[in-house]
Amino acid sequence: MARFKNVNCQAASFSFNTLGWILAMTCMGLAEWRVWHMESSAPSRGLACIGMWRVCTYQHNRPQGRVIACHRYSYxxxxxxxxxxxxxxxxxxxxxxxxxxxxxxxxxxxRVYAGRLQKDTTCNRFVASGVLSIIAGAFILTAVIWNRHSVLHEEGIRFPPSFHIPFRPDRQEMGSTVPVAVLAAFLLLLSGLLTISFQLPRNIQVYPEVSQV
Known part of the structure; x- marks a missing residue:
């Protein structure tokens, strides 16, 4: 019973890790990390959504209606x-x-499902996986906190003139991508903690590693 409990715990951890990873990939490509409201600058009046890899502008004062333009970043x-x-x-x-x-x-x-349990090897894999998940979650949280700091301090970005985006908007706020990133970080951290908590039950026979000559 303890064995299946531990296995179910790891399966749940794997599910959290997978969902967190998918959300992390998603939020990395979205542009709504910061939302800039540009109201006083006539040529660029509208919204600018600033992401980690691209910026998109939404302008409503053009004769052809709403105009959307996106520009990707490079290193x-x-x-x-x-x-x-x-x-x-x-x-x-x-x-x-x-x-x-x-x-x-x-x-x-x-290894667990196949019954080939080497205590050191199996536990080390789970511990290493848990540590990596925790580090990944911490990295995402760091990006979120830094993004929030930039918004609160109204920091500007000197985009090229062709983007038609001012150095600093009239006001800015955090975008809809931030909650997605926070959820991704939470799932990865939870996955890491669950994975590290794995313990091989004492009543399970542990087979020693056999070295091949």
Missing amino acids: SDTYLPLDIRISQNLLLAACLLGVLGKVLTVTGLL
Whole structure:
């Protein structure tokens, strides 16, 4: 009974990890991390949604109606502020760590279900997977906190003139991507804690590792 309880715990952890990883990938591509309201600048009056990899402008005062224009970033763009550059790397690292953690969890579960339990090897896989998930969640939270700091302090970004976006808007707020990122971080942290809590039941026979000569 204890064995199946632990296995179910790890299966739930794997589900949380998978959902958190999917949300992390999603929020990395969305543009609504910050929403800029541009009201006093006539050429660029409208909204600007600033993400980690692109910025999209929504202008309503054009004769053809609502105009949407998106511009993608690259590592060679020198106008990006430090917080966006670091957050890009943090989110990329979080997604990579999430994948690696999923692989370790799957291999550990396969050992448990197959009955090939080597205590050190199996537990180490789960512990390593849990640590990676916790680090990934912490990276996403760091990006969220830094984004919130930039919004609260109304920090500007010197976009190229062709973007038609002022250095600093009339007002700015956090966008709809932030709750998604927070949920992704929470699921990854929860997955990591559940994975680390795995313990092999004492009544299960543990087979020693056999080295092949």
